[in-house]
Amino acid sequence: MVATVLGTSVVSAVSAAPAVKPAASSAQVQNSTLTINGNSVVVRSIVKNGETLVSLRDVIKAIGAQAEVHSGTTVIKLNDHSVTLQNNSKQIVVDDVKVNLNQPVTIIGGTSYIALRPLVSGVGGTIVKRNGLLEISTVSLLEEAENPRFAGADKLIVSKSNNDGRTDYLVNTTSGKYDLLLTTDGGSDLVISPSGDQAAYTNAEGAVYVIDLKTKASKLITSDNSIKPELVWSADGSAIYFLQGDKGSVIAKLNLADGVITKVVEDKVDYKENLNVSADGKKFIYTVTTLGTVTSDTTNVDEDNVSIDFSSNQQQIFSYNTGNTKPEAVKLTTSTDDKVFVWSADGQKAYYVSVPSEDGKASLLSVDSSQKSTPVYAEYDVEQAILSGGILYILAAQDDSNSVILSIDPVTGKQTKLYTVSSDVSSISVAGSQISVVENGRVLVQAGGSWRAVTK
Structure with missing residues (x-):
């Protein structure tokens, strides 16, 4: 999971206010707004070589992680995960596995800055983008839940x-x-x-x-x-x-x-x-x-x-x-x-x-x-149908690897393909604009074009 997210920049997803303090280099420290565990949080950030780095101290506080510093090495612990890092290093250790960073851990004004995605992924968290802002969750998720219904x-x-x-x-x-x-x-x-x-x-x-x-x-x-x-x-x-x-x-x-x-x-x-x-x-x-x-x-x-x-x-x-x-x-x-x-x-x-x-x-x-x-509807093999808000929603098997989720207006007959998902998706739940799926025993919800796991 960590390797997958390392190459993705978060520049476009961070809401940046005017600079509040000049930096020692070409980077400027800014106040950026993130949604962390359902709360709107302001963290300090910089942009370095096109990638956004965030204040390690601010993020640790926001996610409620434990941090220990010994001889220039910081160890962060949360949800039975650990992330070990050193200032000016382009490598962190996640649960004893070495992970490379695009930018080194950077010190400005006595504060360490690090790329957000590998840090969040390292402590078992997830990041999705909705309405132009990042939503971060580092909560330990409920295991082996079933039968999701929106309330x-x-x-x-x-x-x-x-x-x-x-x-x-x-x-x-x-x-x-x-x-x-x-x-x-x-x-x-x-x-x-x-x-x-x-x-x-x-x-x-x-x-x-x-x-x-x-x-x-x-x-x-x-x-x-x-x-x-x-x-x-x-x-x-x-x-x-x-x-x-x-x-x-x-x-x-x-x-x-x-x-x-x-x-x-x-x-x-x-x-x-x-x-x-x-x-x-x-x-x-x-x-x-x-x-x-x-x-x-x-x-x-x-x-x-x-x-x-x-x-x-x-x-x-x-x-x-x-x-x-x-x-x-x-x-x-x-x-x-x-x-x-x-x-x-x-x-x-x-x-x-x-x-x-x-x-x-x-x-x-x-x-x-x-x-x-x-x-x-008869194009693909229908696995489930839901009527919600006067609209029909269908989960259908497209082939051995993929299924589709689509909506049908019963009045006009208009069909809209909403998502292509894995054939491992076994059911869907819909309420208004909210939609969830069950995939391999996990419940995921749609959030801004991405699927966010809410159980594991």
Whole structure:
């Protein structure tokens, strides 16, 4: 990593104010503004032979590193890394590995100046450029996190699971700092509110809680212990819809103000999943799965000769409009393909990824009450689709080495290729202009054209 960044100058990324002190050489000491671990920091800097060097003392203080000086040698320690350097030397030692510098460590007015990138990389930090300014993070990152979801600006909820349950963390996407949010055993995933400042979840008994993401305090909304396999926030954040019962037969609504539960759809149709709710709360899109059938004598199902025919297993998309005079479930699809990543903005048209039963590319389709599926995207093999802010976002495998992330406007059909990423990217998360990916177990966020790791 260090070798990769050494040749990159940071001149264009440093915001320089007028010179504050003349230097002993042609270099002038300037005040430069950097973002370090989420904070705006002013450090002294010089430009030497086209490369920006920063005050070693200022950067050490800003990143909170330890420094020891013995016989002209400075040893900097942070995050189990060490950087050893000497004044006027064009070489530093990073964790016992020698690294060459383009410019020697330079002394001006009793202060040592060094290139920023090798110093930050040496202590395990990262640097990205956004809006013309450098953003530096030297925070020790959370390990082995998964399932990233944006929670407002510059915040992600991620989770870690083990045999004892699941732990959720709130991660600052600028600095990488993280805070413990919730520990649960048997509870549901946190579902973030439209405003991004709250999240809902159920405990193992089915009770519903809402956690304030600022105070990290949870509030019990209802102790109703019916199974709630899916939670969906209303558009205005005043209620939560959910599937009720172990078979997901009922669609119910939980009022957050008083905890009252109302059954909205009770059509006796089991195995609902992928619940989507329209903004007005009257229209619903969901899938229904039909199970295999017993093909042998059903009078004694305990006998060994009982067999089940799974060929009839199908998942179909349905819509339901409670505003109709005689509301009823409307079957939108009849095909036998697997249907994943089902989304709807209005409760009438659904978007889904169609996975063929045999070898072939998965594609993004749309369907409405006409029961006619229409291709939306089929160029590359679709791995994931997200509907966010009325825009579709797709992760698709381009070839064995690369995948692409693109956006599609459902109204105009305009497709925009956003990024080419490694085929190791397994999922994406989107909220407004914010986008994250999971690559080889790490969560990275897009920042000014670069990908910044926020977990490791």
